[in-house]
Amino acid sequence: MRAVTPPSVPERVSPAAADDRTQLLPGAPREIERLLALGAVAGGLAHDFNNVLLAIQGFAGLAKVVLQAGGGNERVLSYLDEIGIAGERAQFLVQQLSALARGRPLRLDAGACQAVADEVVAACTANFGAALTFSIDVDERLPALAIDRSHLHRVWFNLARNACEATQHTGKVLLSARRPGLVEAAVCASCRATFAGDFVRLAVSDEGLGIAAAIRDRVCEPFFSNNRRSGHGLGLTAVHALVHLSGGHLQIVDRPGGGTEVVVFLPLADEDAAGAGADG
Structure with a gap:
């Protein structure tokens, strides 16, 4: 034991x-x-x-x-x-x-995003079959983030699971993470707040049917699901809670040619954010 x-x-x-x-x-x-x-x-x-x-x-x-x-x-x-x-x-x-x-600060060490993405892809492959093609595009130079490792795993896994369902378990799903520079006057898709600053941009994109404009404002509501067969309506609710717990925000982007990209903007850990401000 x-x-x-x-x-x-x-x-x-x-x-x-x-x-x-x-x-x-x-x-x-x-x-x-x-x-x-x-x-x-x-x-x-x-x-x-x-x-x-x-x-x-x-x-x-x-x-x-x-x-x-x-x-x-x-x-x-x-x-x-x-x-x-x-x-x-x-x-x-x-x-x-x-x-x-106890109010301890959340932190994901620099360079850990790649390992978390690998874990999520392995879990999705085991759960959703081999008909899907998963890709990972993570910048190796990402700084430490203000999120716990297990929370990031749950965020990425929930988004990847939604992408798998949107593609009906066939097609391509991409997990990506990069630092785009300063974000200016963006609007969060779940809390509707305007946000700006230095973030790391994590995303999951798929080639599915997309999210209809009529329901886009509701996808983060508890128990709301567009998948009547297997959806439980808590995946994006959990993503919303964990991302905002870290001080982050969400956006939903239509992909050219079909499909959806759900983007998570995560703030840097305190010392990295302070360093970035001093450099600027």
Whole structure:
């Protein structure tokens, strides 16, 4: 059985510390209090859920030991291995939730985009079949980004899954990432805010049917899906949440000749953004 290190319990926030944190958050005092309360609840849930995961993994490990002692069924043993792997992934997500509750800054190290893109393509190939052709175009000189690695994986995977469904699991899907320079007065497709600044541009493009203008304003709404057979309507909602958590924005672009490109603009990590400003 794999050894598991549980994430630490979220720190309690004193009233004085909470007052200091409210100075860093824009918005009405009542909204700020609600966000801080949600952070405290998320931290507590992460701790409790981690205890549940420990029990699941512990008993799965014991079941494997007992089964092996009795000669074991290889198929059942493989199922128990999968339970252990899934439990480890869930614990990693719990650790991320705990970190968010404590307000730790999100960061993806420079050069890590290529590795995440490779992981996403491998997962999509395994899940959506070999009839699709995946391509990756990632600039090797990208700086550190203000997003967690697991969050970027989920963003790219959700966008790639949507692209696979749009192409009906045939055709080409491209994952790209580059630094286009300063973005000026662009409008976010999900929050409708105007944004500008130094971003890294990540995108997933496909050769599918595109997104009709009549529903484009709704694609990030929870449970809205244009795919009646397999869509659950949460993919772009999750993308919206994770991207905006990092201070980023979205755009949806029609490709010439058909298809769609969903673009994510992610800000640089604090030290890289400061360095870029000093150089300018």
